[in-house]
Amino acid sequence: MAPRPEHKKEACRVRLLLIGDIVGKPGRHIVARTLAGLIQSEGLDLVVANAENAAGGSGLTPANYQELIAAGVDCITLGDHIYRRREIVSILENRPNIVKPANFPPSSPGKEFAIVRARNGVDVAVVSLLGRVFMRPVDCPWTAADRVLAALPAELKVVLVDFHAEATSDKQLMGRYLDGRVSAVLGTHTHVPTADERILPKGTAFQCDVGMTGPYESILGRRVDRVLESTITFNPTHFEVATEDVRLLASVVDVDTDTGRATAIRRICVTQADVERLASLVAPPKRNVL
Ligand SMILES: [Fe+2]
Numbered sequence: 001m002a003p004r005p006e007h008k009k010e011a012c013r014v015r016l017l018l019i020g021d022i023v024g025k026p027g028r029h030i031v032a033r034t035l036a037g038l039i040q041s042e043g044l045d046l047v048v049a050n051a052e053n054a055a056g057g058s059g060l061t062p063a064n065y066q067e068l069i070a071a072g073v074d075c076i077t078l079g080d081h082i083y084r085r086r087e088i089v090s091i092l093e094n095r096p097n098i099v100k101p102a103n104f105p106p107s108s109p110g111k112e113f114a115i116v117r118a119r120n121g122v123d124v125a126v127v128s129l130l131g132r133v134f135m136r137p138v139d140c141p142w143t144a145a146d147r148v149l150a151a152l153p154a155e156l157k158v159v160l161v162d163f164h165a166e167a168t169s170d171k172q173l174m175g176r177y178l179d180g181r182v183s184a185v186l187g188t189h190t191h192v193p194t195a196d197e198r199i200l201p202k203g204t205a206f207q208c209d210v211g212m213t214g215p216y217e218s219i220l221g222r223r224v225d226r227v228l229e230s231t232i233t234f235n236p237t238h239f240e241v242a243t244e245d246v247r248l249l250a251s252v253v254d255v256d257t258d259t260g261r262a263t264a265i266r267r268i269c270v271t272q273a274d275v276e277r278l279a280s281l282v283a284p285p286k287r288n289v290l
């Protein structure tokens with residue numbers, strides 16, 4: 001009997017998730033509690049997470065890396081806070097599933113791209129780039145994108161780009177620059193999700209920012225009172241990570257593995273109301289300690 005058309009379509013699809021900037025312990029915990037359930041309920045083949053704020057709100061430690069990988073994250077991207085915790089350097093240099101922004105200087109620790117195998121056997125390239133508008137000075141992201149794409153194996157069709165940038169105009173430009181050349185250009189860094197997810201004309205999924213995974217009763221993840229006081233009085237305070245209204249924000253992209261083109265993109269928001277249901281779907285992962 002001939003396979004039903006929808007079966008044929010399923011066989012050549014890979015479903016990717018990008019989790020927005022994970023902030024501190026609240027962000028790490030909601031990932032650990034819900035990601036296994038999310039992978040099952042959403043049928044995810046590969047999970048990428050931006051973890052530049054995972055360690056107390058800034059940087060990533062080896063223990064945080066292990067915790068996220070144990071939770072089901074397949075590949076980690078970072079951003080301007082990448083080296084805030086120096087101890088992550090050996091992980092960046094030695095593990096195959098974590099990348100630095102490809103437009104950092106060549107001498108900086110870390111790899112320019114990762115190729116990770118999805119649960120359905122499809123190889124996916126993960127690339128991180130840093131914007132230059134209102135950001136620290138870095139090398140040109142456009143030429144870095146060209147260099148990395150030229151270095152990927154010709155047979156590899158599925159490419160996910162995390163564009164870690166401040167300005168929505170910069171992000172739209174990168175989406176258009178890479179339209180038809182990568183499967184998705186998804187933004188991170190602002191910690192604020194945008195409602196502009198779409199498939200660009202040549203088949204690249206795009207969204208300016210997938211948002212933050214952490215406490216939303218906050219200013220970008222930090223305690224409101226501390227940030228307000230420091231901003232208004234110039235009195236220095238410690239920008240402590242907030243604790244309330246913790247959410248996991250991410251976007252799901254379906255990609256046709258024959259063409260590398262995206263066929264769908266949608267936003268996901270896991271709130272506290274969803275945590276117990278998702279946690280009950282799959283036994284929580286054992287936490288690894290290095
Ligand atoms: Fe950032």
Ligand SMILES: [Fe+2]
Nearest residue numbers: 021052053189
């Ligand atoms: Fe961030």
